Amino acid sequence: MKEQPQLGVPPLGQVTFAMLGTALRRGVADLRRAPFYGFVFALVYVLVGLIFAAITLATGKSYWLVFAAVGFPLVGPFAAVGLYEVSRRLQRGQALDTLQIFGVILSQSKRQLPSICAIVLFFFLVWFFIAHMIFALFMGFSTMTNVSSSYEVYLTTEGLTMLGVGTVVGAGFALLLYMITVISLPLLLDREVDFVTAMITSFQTVLANPVPLLIWGVFIAVITFVALLPWFLGLFVVLPVLGHATWHLYDQIVAAGAQEHEAAQPA
DSSP states (O other): OOOOOEESOOOOOOOOHHHHHHHHHHHHHHHHHOHHHHHHHHHHHHHHHHHHHHHHHHTTOTTHHHHHHHHGGGGHHHHTHHHHHHHHHHHHTOOOOHHHHHHHHHHGGGSSHHHHHHHHHHHHHHHHHHHHHHHHHHHTTOSOOOTTTOGGGGGSHHHHHHHHHHHHHHHHHHHHHHHHHTTHHHHHHHEEOOHHHHHHHHHHHHHHSHHHHHHHHHHHHHHHHHHHTTTTTTHHHHHHHHHHHHHHHHHHHHHHHHHHHHHHSOO
16 A cells, blocks of 8 residues: 655754764665665766756857856755655665655655746756856956857956856855755655645744754755766765755654654643
8 A cells, every 4th residue: 555645744853963964874874775776866867967068068158067067956956856765765664666666756746846846947947047147247248258268268357256246146046945945855755745835844944953954055065066076977976875864864853853842742
C-alpha cells in the first residue's frame, strides 16, 4: 500500500550548529550506501550544465557564463528531491526500489512541488533578465565591444563595477530563493502541505535561526560554486551529499520540534 504523507506542518525546533555537522556526516554516509542514485541525479544536472555552457560558448557570448555561474545553482535544490526520498527510505529502513523512488518523484506532479519548481524557474528567468540589464548598463557604451574574446574588459572600472553589482544582486536572489526552499522542498515531500504555507514556513524558520541557516546557505553556495569549476564534475560528489544532508537537516529540525512541543505540554 502506498504510504500517504501526513497532513500539515509539523512543529519545527531550534537549529543548532551540531545539526549542520550531523547532517553532513549523514549525507556522506547516504552517498556511500546508495552511490547509484547520487550518480544518476547528479548526472542529469551535470549534463544540463554542460549543454548550457556549450550553447553559451557557441553563441559567442561567453560573458553569459558569468551570469550563468551565479544563476545556475538556483535550480539545484529542486534537482535534489529524489535524493531526499533516498535518504528518507534509508533512514526508515525501507527498500531502495528504483521504480518506487522515481515513482515518488513523478507523483509530485499531482502535488505541490511543481509550483515550487515554477517559482524557481521564474527566479532564474528574472535573474537573467536583470543580469542582461546590468551588463547593458555598465558595458553598453564600452569601446571594447567584443567581450567574448577580450576578457580584459572585466578589469576596467565599468567591468569591475558590473561584476560587483551583478554579484550583489545575484546573491540577493539566491538568498531569497534559499530562504523559501531550504525547508519547503523536503517539507513538501514529507507532508501534505500547500506550497505557499511551505514557503512561508521555510522563510520563518530561517528568520528564527538566522546564524546557523545562513551559514549553511553560504556553505552550500561556496561548495557548489567550487564544484562547478572543473566542468561541473565536482557535482557528482557535492550534489548528492548536499541533497542527502538537506533531508537530514530537515529531519533533525522536525525531531527537535517534536521534543520541544512535548516538553511544553502540561504534566
